Amino acid sequence: MWFSPLTPHWSCSTMRLSQMIGSRYKERPAEAVLDSHAFLLRGGYMRQVANGIYSLLTPGLRVAQKIETLIREEMNRIGGQEVLMPLVLPRELWDESGRYETIGPELLRFADRTGHDMLLGMTHEEAVVALCRNEVKSHAQLPFMVYQIQTKFRDEARSRGGLIRVREFTMKDAYSFHTSQEDLERYYDVCYDAYNRIFARAGLPEVTPVESDTGMMGGQIAHEFILLADCGEDTIAVCGSCSYRANMEVAEGRIEAYPEDALPLEKIHTPGMKTIEEVAGFIDVEPRQTAKVVFYQNDADGKLVLALIRGDLEVNEAKVAKQIKTLPVPATEAQIEAVGAVAGFATPMGLDTAKVRIIADETVAASNNLVCGANEVDYHYKNFNLGRDLPGVAACDIAEVADGAGCTRCAGTLNLRRGIEVGNIFQLGTKYCTAMNMSYTDAAGKMQTPIMGCYGIGVGRLAASVIEARHDKFGPQWPISIAPWQVHINALKVDDPIRETADALYADLCAAGIEAIYDDRNASPGVQFAEADLLGVPIRIIVSKRNLDNGELEFKRRDTGEKGTIPREGAIATIQGWIHDALTALKPGTREAINS
RNA sequence: CGGGGCGUAGCGCAGUCCGGUUUAGCGCACCUGCUUUGGGAGCAGGGGGUCGCCGGUUCGAAUCCGGCCGCCCCGACCA
Incomplete structure (x- = not known):
C-alpha cells in the first residue's frame, strides 16, 4: 500500500532509512571548521537557518531528546520539579531585577503589537522568582528545586562552531531555594554530583568541574563543567599534580616572593x-x-x-x-x-x-x-x-595566571588548556529574591528571603561536545545513552532471503522496544557503511549472504570497535544484553538523593 | 563593533582579473532504465539556477561601477 512506509512510525521509535528526511553527504561543508559542526551537517542532524540558529532533523532531535531524558532523570533524582516558563517575557520582570538595563544587546528586546516592551529569555531567574514568590510562603515549603528544559535566546555578537556557540539553544536550567547558606551549599554539592553523573552517563566522564567567575550573575561560588578541547573558548588552568582546576577568570597562581633589603629610591x-x-x-x-x-x-x-x-x-x-x-x-x-x-x-x-x-x-x-x-x-x-x-x-590578586605558574594548592605546576563549558552551577545568594521581593515566613513567624542557586546545561552544546570527544575520520561514535538509535541494520546485496531476514530482524527489534534504524535501501555496501558511520549508531548489524548461509548475522560496534558474528537465532536477546551492558558501563554508582 | 574571506543547483567547486559560442559549466547528490553490490559502483538518458539583492555603465553583465544584505574565520564581547 502506498502509505505503508509510515506505519512503523506510529508504533515504535524506529526508522527506515529509505523514508528518513534529510540526506547525508560525502563532502565536508565549507563553512564547518570544527569536526562536530561538519558531522552534524554531513550526517543530516541539522541544517542552518540563520547565523547561530538551526533546525534539527530527526537524528539530531533524537540525540537532543536522549540528552534531555537523561538530564530529566538526574534532576528528578535530586528532587527537581519540572516546570516550563515562557521564552517571551515582559520587560517589567527584568526591570525588577535591574537586568533590563545592565545587560547589553545580547538580550533581544522587542515590542509587541500594543507597544509593550518584551524580551526573549536568555536565562530565567526573573521568571522563576516571579513564579515562586506567589507559590511559596512558608519555611515548610523550602528547600525546593524547579527546573525546565526550554529554549533560550542570546543575541551573541558572534556565534560560531556549529552547535558549540549559538544564539538560539535548548538549555536545562534549574533553580533552588533555601533557608540558609548552609543548605544552599549542601544542595550545591548534590547538584555538583548530579552533574558529574549526567556527563558520565552521556559518555563524557572526563568533563570536570572548574572554579569559575560568577560574572553578572552575582554570588560567591560558581563552577563550570568543562570538556578540555582545543576548540574550546574558555581557558582553564589545570594543575598537573593535584585536582585544582580553575577558569582563567579566577585562577590563582603561586606568588613567588623575592625579598631583599629595601634600598633607597x-x-x-x-x-x-x-x-x-x-x-x-x-x-x-x-x-x-x-x-x-x-x-x-x-x-x-x-x-x-x-x-x-x-x-x-x-x-x-x-x-x-x-x-x-x-x-x-x-x-x-x-x-x-x-x-x-x-x-x-x-x-x-x-x-x-x-x-x-x-x-x-x-x-x-x-x-x-x-x-x-x-x-x-x-x-x-x-x-x-x-x-x-x-x-x-x-x-x-589581579594577576593573570601564566602557563607554568606554580599551583597554590600543592607543589605542582599549572598548565593552561582550552575547554568547552557544557554546564555551570552558581550559588546566587539573595540577589534576585531581594530585588524581586520573594519572601517566606520562618518558624518564628519572621519574614525571610530565600537563598538561591542556579544550574545550567546546554543540550546542543553537550551533543556537539560529545562528537568533538568521540569521533573518528568517518563520523561520530555516539555513546549508546545518547545515540540517535541503538541498533543500525544494514542489508547487503538484497535478495529475497536477505530482505526477509532484515525485515524480520527490524520487526523483532521494534517489538522488543529496541531503537533501530534500518537501511532498507538497495544501496552499495560502501554507501551504506559510510552513512552508518555518519549516524554513529553503536551497534551495527549486517545482514548479508556471506553470513546468512550459516544462519549468522554480522555485527560491528561503532562505540568499541569490536566485530564478529552472532547466530540469527537468539540475536534479539544478544543485542538486548549488549545494550544493557553498554548502558550499565556508562552509569556511575548510585548515591543518596537529596530527599532520602 | 574592528580586521580578513566568501556568496554561481541540495553539497563541493570552475568561470569573474581581461564583458560577447556560455542556451551558465563540472563532480557528488536527485529522477528513469539496464548492469552491478563488503567501504561513498558503471553505462545511457533526464530534471533542477531569477549567478545574494537593488541600482548604474554598456548594443550586450555571473563578469565592470555604486549601495545594501547574508555567511564563515580572527579579534572585541559573553551565565
Whole structure:
C-alpha cells in the first residue's frame, strides 16, 4: 500500500532509512571548521537557518531528546520539579531585577503589537522568582528545586562552531531555594554530583568541574563543567599534580616572593625606554624585577584606575572588574595625563588618590627594589617598594595566571588548556529574591528571603561536545545513552532471503522496544557503511549472504570497535544484553538523593 | 563593533582579473532504465539556477561601477 512506509512510525521509535528526511553527504561543508559542526551537517542532524540558529532533523532531535531524558532523570533524582516558563517575557520582570538595563544587546528586546516592551529569555531567574514568590510562603515549603528544559535566546555578537556557540539553544536550567547558606551549599554539592553523573552517563566522564567567575550573575561560588578541547573558548588552568582546576577568570597562581633589603629610591635616565622589555634590558634586570602600570578609565565611583603588577605578569581584567565593581576599559593617553601620570613612564607614586584608584597585585608586594616609572618622560625609579613607597595601598590578586605558574594548592605546576563549558552551577545568594521581593515566613513567624542557586546545561552544546570527544575520520561514535538509535541494520546485496531476514530482524527489534534504524535501501555496501558511520549508531548489524548461509548475522560496534558474528537465532536477546551492558558501563554508582 | 574571506543547483567547486559560442559549466547528490553490490559502483538518458539583492555603465553583465544584505574565520564581547 502506498502509505505503508509510515506505519512503523506510529508504533515504535524506529526508522527506515529509505523514508528518513534529510540526506547525508560525502563532502565536508565549507563553512564547518570544527569536526562536530561538519558531522552534524554531513550526517543530516541539522541544517542552518540563520547565523547561530538551526533546525534539527530527526537524528539530531533524537540525540537532543536522549540528552534531555537523561538530564530529566538526574534532576528528578535530586528532587527537581519540572516546570516550563515562557521564552517571551515582559520587560517589567527584568526591570525588577535591574537586568533590563545592565545587560547589553545580547538580550533581544522587542515590542509587541500594543507597544509593550518584551524580551526573549536568555536565562530565567526573573521568571522563576516571579513564579515562586506567589507559590511559596512558608519555611515548610523550602528547600525546593524547579527546573525546565526550554529554549533560550542570546543575541551573541558572534556565534560560531556549529552547535558549540549559538544564539538560539535548548538549555536545562534549574533553580533552588533555601533557608540558609548552609543548605544552599549542601544542595550545591548534590547538584555538583548530579552533574558529574549526567556527563558520565552521556559518555563524557572526563568533563570536570572548574572554579569559575560568577560574572553578572552575582554570588560567591560558581563552577563550570568543562570538556578540555582545543576548540574550546574558555581557558582553564589545570594543575598537573593535584585536582585544582580553575577558569582563567579566577585562577590563582603561586606568588613567588623575592625579598631583599629595601634600598633607597634612585631616579635614573632611561631615554625612550617605554616597554618592560626595553627598560629591563637597558638597566640589565629581569622583567620580574620591574613593576608595570596599566590604566583603566574608571572604577564604579568614576576614578581613574591604576593597576600595578610585576613586570613579567599580565593584568587579568576579570579580576580587576571585581575590584573596581565595573568592567575595566583601557584609559586614553589624555585621561592618563589629566591625573599627572606619564604613559610609558608611569608610577603610582605621587598621584592624587582622590582622582586615581590604585590597585596593586600581591606579586608587587612580594618583591622589593623594583624598577618603575617616574611620571617623567625618559626617567624611571629603581628600588620601588610597595609597603614603603605606597603605604596606604593594600595588595590584591589581579594577576593573570601564566602557563607554568606554580599551583597554590600543592607543589605542582599549572598548565593552561582550552575547554568547552557544557554546564555551570552558581550559588546566587539573595540577589534576585531581594530585588524581586520573594519572601517566606520562618518558624518564628519572621519574614525571610530565600537563598538561591542556579544550574545550567546546554543540550546542543553537550551533543556537539560529545562528537568533538568521540569521533573518528568517518563520523561520530555516539555513546549508546545518547545515540540517535541503538541498533543500525544494514542489508547487503538484497535478495529475497536477505530482505526477509532484515525485515524480520527490524520487526523483532521494534517489538522488543529496541531503537533501530534500518537501511532498507538497495544501496552499495560502501554507501551504506559510510552513512552508518555518519549516524554513529553503536551497534551495527549486517545482514548479508556471506553470513546468512550459516544462519549468522554480522555485527560491528561503532562505540568499541569490536566485530564478529552472532547466530540469527537468539540475536534479539544478544543485542538486548549488549545494550544493557553498554548502558550499565556508562552509569556511575548510585548515591543518596537529596530527599532520602 | 574592528580586521580578513566568501556568496554561481541540495553539497563541493570552475568561470569573474581581461564583458560577447556560455542556451551558465563540472563532480557528488536527485529522477528513469539496464548492469552491478563488503567501504561513498558503471553505462545511457533526464530534471533542477531569477549567478545574494537593488541600482548604474554598456548594443550586450555571473563578469565592470555604486549601495545594501547574508555567511564563515580572527579579534572585541559573553551565565
